[in-house]
Structure formats: structure tokens, C-alpha cells
Amino acid sequence: MTSKATSIDIAYRAGVSQSTVSRALRNSPLVNLETRQRIQAIAKEMNYKVDKNASNLRTQNSLTLALLICEDPTNDDSMINPFFLSMLGSITRATARQGYDLLVSFQQLSSDWHADYEDSNKADGIILLGYGDYVDYAHKLETLIEKNTHFVIWGAEHNNKAVLSIGCDNHQGGYIATEHLLSLGHKKIAFLGDSSSHSPEFRDRYLGHVEALNKADIQADEQLQHDAFNTEASGYEAANALLDSSVPFEAIFTASDLIAIGAIRALKKRGVLVPEHIAVVGYDDIPVASFANPALTTVKQDTQFAGEILVESVLKQIRGEEVSQQLLKTSLVVRNSCGANID
Amino acid sequence: MTSKATSIDIAYRAGVSQSTVSRALRNSPLVNLETRQRIQAIAKEMNYKVDKNASNLRTQNSLTLALLICEDPTNDDSMINPFFLSMLGSITRATARQGYDLLVSFQQLSSDWHADYEDSNKADGIILLGYGDYVDYAHKLETLIEKNTHFVIWGAEHNNKAVLSIGCDNHQGGYIATEHLLSLGHKKIAFLGDSSSHSPEFRDRYLGHVEALNKADIQADEQLQHDAFNTEASGYEAANALLDSSVPFEAIFTASDLIAIGAIRALKKRGVLVPEHIAVVGYDDIPVASFANPALTTVKQDTQFAGEILVESVLKQIRGEEVSQQLLKTSLVVRNSCGANID
DNA sequence: CTGAAAGCGCTTACAG
DNA sequence: CTGAAAGCGCTTACAG
Numbered sequence: 001m002t003s004k005a006t007s008i009d010i011a012y013r014a015g016v017s018q019s020t021v022s023r024a025l026r027n028s029p030l031v032n033l034e035t036r037q038r039i040q041a042i043a044k045e046m047n048y049k050v051d052k053n054a055s056n057l058r059t060q061n062s063l064t065l066a067l068l069i070c071e072d073p074t075n076d077d078s079m080i081n082p083f084f085l086s087m088l089g090s091i092t093r094a095t096a097r098q099g100y101d102l103l104v105s106f107q108q109l110s111s112d113w114h115a116d117y118e119d120s121n122k123a124d125g126i127i128l129l130g131y132g133d134y135v136d137y138a139h140k141l142e143t144l145i146e147k148n149t150h151f152v153i154w155g156a157e158h159n160n161k162a163v164l165s166i167g168c169d170n171h172q173g174g175y176i177a178t179e180h181l182l183s184l185g186h187k188k189i190a191f192l193g194d195s196s197s198h199s200p201e202f203r204d205r206y207l208g209h210v211e212a213l214n215k216a217d218i219q220a221d222e223q224l225q226h227d228a229f230n231t232e233a234s235g236y237e238a239a240n241a242l243l244d245s246s247v248p249f250e251a252i253f254t255a256s257d258l259i260a261i262g263a264i265r266a267l268k269k270r271g272v273l274v275p276e277h278i279a280v281v282g283y284d285d286i287p288v289a290s291f292a293n294p295a296l297t298t299v300k301q302d303t304q305f306a307g308e309i310l311v312e313s314v315l316k317q318i319r320g321e322e323v324s325q326q327l328l329k330t331s332l333v334v335r336n337s338c339g340a341n342i343d
Numbered sequence: 344m345t346s347k348a349t350s351i352d353i354a355y356r357a358g359v360s361q362s363t364v365s366r367a368l369r370n371s372p373l374v375n376l377e378t379r380q381r382i383q384a385i386a387k388e389m390n391y392k393v394d395k396n397a398s399n400l401r402t403q404n405s406l407t408l409a410l411l412i413c414e415d416p417t418n419d420d421s422m423i424n425p426f427f428l429s430m431l432g433s434i435t436r437a438t439a440r441q442g443y444d445l446l447v448s449f450q451q452l453s454s455d456w457h458a459d460y461e462d463s464n465k466a467d468g469i470i471l472l473g474y475g476d477y478v479d480y481a482h483k484l485e486t487l488i489e490k491n492t493h494f495v496i497w498g499a500e501h502n503n504k505a506v507l508s509i510g511c512d513n514h515q516g517g518y519i520a521t522e523h524l525l526s527l528g529h530k531k532i533a534f535l536g537d538s539s540s541h542s543p544e545f546r547d548r549y550l551g552h553v554e555a556l557n558k559a560d561i562q563a564d565e566q567l568q569h570d571a572f573n574t575e576a577s578g579y580e581a582a583n584a585l586l587d588s589s590v591p592f593e594a595i596f597t598a599s600d601l602i603a604i605g606a607i608r609a610l611k612k613r614g615v616l617v618p619e620h621i622a623v624v625g626y627d628d629i630p631v632a633s634f635a636n637p638a639l640t641t642v643k644q645d646t647q648f649a650g651e652i653l654v655e656s657v658l659k660q661i662r663g664e665e666v667s668q669q670l671l672k673t674s675l676v677v678r679n680s681c682g683a684n685i686d
Numbered sequence: 687c688t689g690a691a692a693g694c695g696c697t698t699a700c701a702g
Numbered sequence: 703c704t705g706a707a708a709g710c711g712c713t714t715a716c717a718g
Binding site: 004005048049050051052054056057062064082085088089092093096101103104105112114115116120121122232261291292293 | 397431
Binding site for chain 4: 020023032
């Protein structure tokens with residue numbers, strides 16, 4: 001294998017200086033159009049590609065974004081939150097569209113993401129996904145801010161205004177889900193999902209749920225709220241706890257689709273029909289939601305758009321432009337589990 | 344924000360030369376142990392990180408792997424093959440464990456991956472996922488080989504021995520699925536999935552299916568094979584075509600779980616019960632499989648292990664070590680859709 | 687064990 | 703419009 005072509009090789013072939021080659025390849029108007037085209041043609045013919053390390057070193061940027069997916073480490077990869085996986089798709093595409101590369105990593109044991117990515121010049125900015133637990137992770141965020149890291153975090157609004165967060169309006173999502181259930185005539189609506197400050201997103205969904213209830217002059221019954229984190233198994237358990245409590249209920253709103261699927265399994269096992277006996281509404285609209293049985297009515301977060309906004313926001317931040325926290329609207333996808341349509 | 348520390352800053356603080364700092368940070372035994380530790384301590388204290396672009400430029404490698412997920416472009420990210428997503432998880436972890444970074448990208452329009460990744464020094468090697476269609480893509484693979492690219496491709500064995508492919512033994516997978524169905528007393532077993540050479544993986548599954556049939560002295564009935572590609576909708580259509588054909592059958596083996604889920608939906612819609620009337624076995628064991636209703640009996644590919652092997656293989660190739668094609672064993676996960684367990 | 691120096695392949699002020 | 707030259711921040715042969 002003959003060794004890689006450099007700009008000097010191109011220069012030699014084109015009979016110009018290396019500087020001119022460099023300019024021509026960046027399509028600089030300083031270079032005579034004809035010369036420019038000739039050089040570009042030669043470069044293409046020789047399969048020449050600018051050495052990324054050299055150009056990055058010189059310009060002191062990397063044209064790369066790092067995506068950090070923060071989840072509790074498990075041995076089982078199938079446990080990765082399917083919602084993040086959808087985001088990954090749109091983030092990857094949006095990054096490519098902007099001419100950047102994407103470095104992907106799962107939660108790092110590392111204590112210092114800033115050093116790992118920006119100081120090493122591996123990435124110009126960081127996108128944090130699933131960084132939900134502001135209590136446990138507050139310290140890490142502090143470090144990022146302190147070092148002036150360019151980063152966006154997906155999730156609930158952060159009380160520190162220096163943190164650029166982008167997320168769906170979880171409060172609104174919880175509100176429309178419960179509003180829908182109320183419109184179907186249900187009054188005793190259970191909520192399955194952690195409502196503590198360790199899960200700010202779930203908590204906001206819960207708060208929206210409560211607000212919808214209140215607006216209909218219904219008191220939220222805390223006996224109808226059961227903690228669950230974002231897995232099918234946890235939803236299964238929470239539904240069982242709810243059933244065991246013998247507190248009557250007509251509908252369940254879950255903080256995620258995974259919880260909903262687990263809850264439905266628990267209900268079925270006890271002979272409770274969904275939606276005939278109990279209506280269920282989930283949250284996320286992960287791909288599985290439409291294949292579930294019954295197909296899940298759920299609150300959809302527009303991952304396509306979210307990915308674009310996330311990427312655009314870090315890039316703006318990198319360019320020193322003004323950026324601000326954003327809350328994206330959610331929408332309700334009505335399928336069968338709520339009983340609005342019986343197929 | 345004070346500008347980034349360089350090795351020269353560390354050298355100044357430590358009272359040694361920059362070369363010594365560089366050696367100390369790479370933990371070279373050439374440097375006096377005490378000095379080495381002192382320098383490392385200072386570097387840590389100053390949050391110093393070696394500039395990746397500079398070191399890569401100097402050493403002419405990138406310590407980065409590129410993962411290319413090749414799928415037909417869709418606007419809907421949810422369509423990304425869930426199987427690849429599981430692989431992504433294990434590949435990411437395996438890469439990190441080896442001290443490499445991972446660049447992720449979806450199918451490129453680009454004509455020359457070699458130039459895009461290796462010539463630009465962005466990555467030392469490439470992992471190709473979902474590069475199933477050897478007919479349409481043969482040309483691209485030729486280019487990669489011609490340029491001596493370091494790459495592995497996930498999938499069926501390739502007839503060009505220069506292509507390093509790693510994949511599950513699809514033939515064996517198809518065999519055990521059908522063998523299981525036969526052991527449950529079924530004889531008329533339909534196959535849903537493309538069996539042409541455009542889908543070498545599906546085709547091998549089909550061939551394994553046929554072999555199991557033959558071993559039981561059953562002729563494969565081509566009227567029981569219907570093409571389907573890897574989506575729920577396609578499975579739905581294929582099952583409808585099968586039902587419309589009025590050719591009797593007792594069981595269905597599908598080339599993927601997504602196809603199985605679509606097929607089950609079609610069956611249900613016509614009042615056909617699974618597994619009471621028709622037994623179904625899928626392929627992949629994607630996360631959804633266990634949540635499906637009924638829970639899918641399916642052929643499991645060990646994505647955890649596969650990811651590790653894939654990463655290890657490119658790295659070996661990069662280091663110039665001997666590597667060879669590998670076929671990983673699959674295993675059958677018996678759940679409810681086959682009728683072996685009725686819950 | 688340590689230092690001075692070359693050089694990886696670019697980009698970009700500076701001079702013409 | 704073009705070229706000669708400096709320099710980005712490292713690593714590593716070379717010399718001591």
C-alpha cells in the first residue's frame with residue numbers, strides 16, 4: 001500500500017505551492033477559480049483527504065461532538081432506554097448534516113468529562129442524554145460549568161441558568177395524558193412512576209397529572225401513586241403493588257411506556273382487561289408502543305426534532321451565539337390502551 | 344477561561360524538559376520513577392490532558408474506530424433495526440474498554456468510506472453493521488479491500504476471503520428454530536422473509552429451515568415461503584399473503600422478530616390465535632420480543648459477545664495480527680408464541 | 687535517566 | 703492571486 005497522499009503531493013502534481021493547495025481545497029476565493037478547480041480535481045483523483053489531526057491541531061477545534069449517554073450500568077445492553085436510542089438516531093443525522101462527527105460513549109466512570117473531551121481536543125462540545133438525576137450528578141454539572149464546557153443536557157429545566165437544558169415539556173405531557181383519561185370519564189387515575197426529585201422528568205409528568213386532576217376538581221390520591229423507574233419489570237411490580245393496595249382505580253397513567261407495558265402484563269396476569277376494565281396511557285412513544293397489545297396510547301416526544309435542536313444548540317454555544325433553555329411540546333398519540341378506540 | 348495547559352506548562356512547573364513530561368505521562372520506564380510520579384501528579388492537578396490531535400498527528404493513528412450503520416434511509420428514526428441498536432451498546436462498551444473512541448454514523452451517501460475515515464485519519468478501522476446486501480454493495484467492499492482498509496463486517500460469510508466477516512450462524516439458527524417447531528409436532532411450517540441473495544442473512548436462515556425440514560423427511564413447500572423485509576409492516580403483509588393463499592400451515596418461522604410481530608398482528612386480526620392455532624418462532628431476540636403478546640419464542644444472537652468479537656477483530660487487524668471469519672452460535676429462547684409453554 | 691531538536695500535515699498571517 | 707515561513711502540541715530518534 002503506497003503511503004497516503006499529502007497536500008505536498010498534490011502541490012507537486014499541480015505545480016503550485018502547498019499553501020495554494022490548502023486554500024484551494026477549502027475553496028478559498030483567494031485562489032484563481034481555474035487553479036482551484038484543477039487542484040480539486042487532482043485531489044479527488046488522488047483520493048486525497050485532508051488529515052483531520054493536522055487541520056484540527058492547527059485550527060484548535062475538532063469538528064466533533066461527543067454524545068454521552070448516562071445510564072446506570074447494566075450488563076444487559078437490551079436495557080438501554082429505547083427512548084435514548086431513538087434520540088441517538090436523530091442526533092447522529094443532525095450532527096452529520098452540520099458537517100460534524102459524533103463520538104458516542106456510555107456513562108463514564110470518569111470524574112471529569114470536560115478534561116476527557118474538550119481539554120483533549122477530542123470534541124468541541126458535549127451532548128448529555130439521560131442525565132436526569134440532578135441530585136446525584138449536580139457536582140459533575142458544576143465542574144462542567146466552571147470549566148466553561150460547551151454542553152447541552154436533555155431533560156427537565158435546570159434551576160442553574162448556566163446549564164443549557166433542552167427537553168420536552170413534561171408537565172404539559174402529564175397534563176394532556178390525564179386530561180384525556182378524564183375526558184373518557186375516568187376519575188380515579190393512578191400514577192406509576194418515581195415522583196421524587198431524583199427523577200425530575202417523571203416528577204414533572206406527575207405534577208402535570210396532578211394539575212389536570214385539580215382542574216377537574218379532583219384531589220390527587222397519594223395512595224394511587226406508586227414509584228417505578230424506567231423498566232418493564234419495575235412497571236410490573238408497581239402495578240402489582242397498586243392492585244395489592246385494594247385502592248379502587250379506573251385508569252393508569254404511567255411515567256413511561258416501559259412502565260406501561262409492565263403494568264399491562266401485571267393486569268393481564270390477574271385477569272384485568274385493558275382497556276375494557278382499566279384504561280392505560282404511557283409516555284414516550286417508543287417504537288414498541290405501537291406493537292404492544294393493546295397498542296399503547298401515549299405521550300409522544302418528537303425525537304426527530306429534539307435531536308436537531310440539541311445539536312443546533314451545542315453548535316450555537318460553540319460559536320458563541322446566544323442560546324437558551326427550551327421546552328418542546330408533546331402530543332398525545334391515541335391508540336387502543338386507553339379505550340378511546342376499541343378495535 | 345484561561346487557556347489550556349500544554350506539556351510545556353507542566354514541564355515548567357516540574358522543572359524538567361517537555362520531552363520528559365511527554366515520557367512521564369506515557370509512563371515510560373525511561374523516566375526516573377520519582378520524577379515520573381511527580382510529573383503525573385502535577386498534570387493531574389492542572390487537569391492536563393494530552394492533546395489528541397497533536398499526538399495522533401505525530402503517531403499517525405487515531406485510537407478511534409468508526410461504526411457505520413448501513414440502513415435504507417428513512418425519515419423515521421424509530422425504524423432503525425432494534426437489533427443493531429443492541430449491538431451498538433456492546434460495541435460502544437467494548438471499544439471504550441480497549442481505550443479507543445467510537446465514531447458513529449449512519450449510512451453515508453459517500454462513495455468512499457476508506458477516504459472518509461482512514462485517509463483523513465479520523466479512524467484506524469471501520470465496523471460495518473447491517474451491510475447485508477452483498478449484491479448491491481459489492482463494489483464498495485471492493486474499494487475497501489483494494490485500499491487495504493481495516494474493517495470488519497457483521498453478517499453472513501463473504502465469498503471473498505479478503506473480507507473479514509463476523510456473524511451469527513444463520514443457517515444453524517434457522518435449523519434449530521424449525522427443529523423446535525417440528526418437535527412440537529408441526530409439519531406444515533411457513534417461512535416469512537426474503538430468501539434471495541439480496542438478504543444473505545435471511546437466506547441462510549431459510550436454508551437452515553429447509554435443512555431441518557429435509558432431515559425430518561419433509562419437502563419445503565415453496566408456496567409456504569413469502570418474502571418480507573425486516574419491518575413489522577412487511578411481516579403483517581407477508582402473513583396476509585400467506586393467509587390469502589389458502590395453503591394450509593400449522594406454524595410460522597419468521598426471519599426476524601419484527602416480521603413475527605407483524606405476522607402475529609395479521610393473524611390476530613383474522614381471529615387466528617397464537618399459539619393455539621398457529622405456532623410462531625421469530626429471530627433476533629430483540630428487547631421487544633419478551634414484551635410481545637404472546638411473548639416470542641425466538642433465536643437469540645448474543646449481541647454482547649458479538650460486539651466484543653467485532654471490536655477485537657478490527658483491532659487485531661489494525662495491529663497486523665492474524666484474523667479470520669467467525670460464525671457465532673445462536674440459541675433458542677423458548678417463550679410462549681410457539682406453544683411449548685402456555686401461560 | 688534527561689534534553690535539544692526534528693517533524694507529523696496542515697492553516698494562515700505576512701509579504702509580494 | 704501566490705508563495706515562503708511560522709507554528710499548532712505532541713512523540714521519539716539521537717546524543718549525552
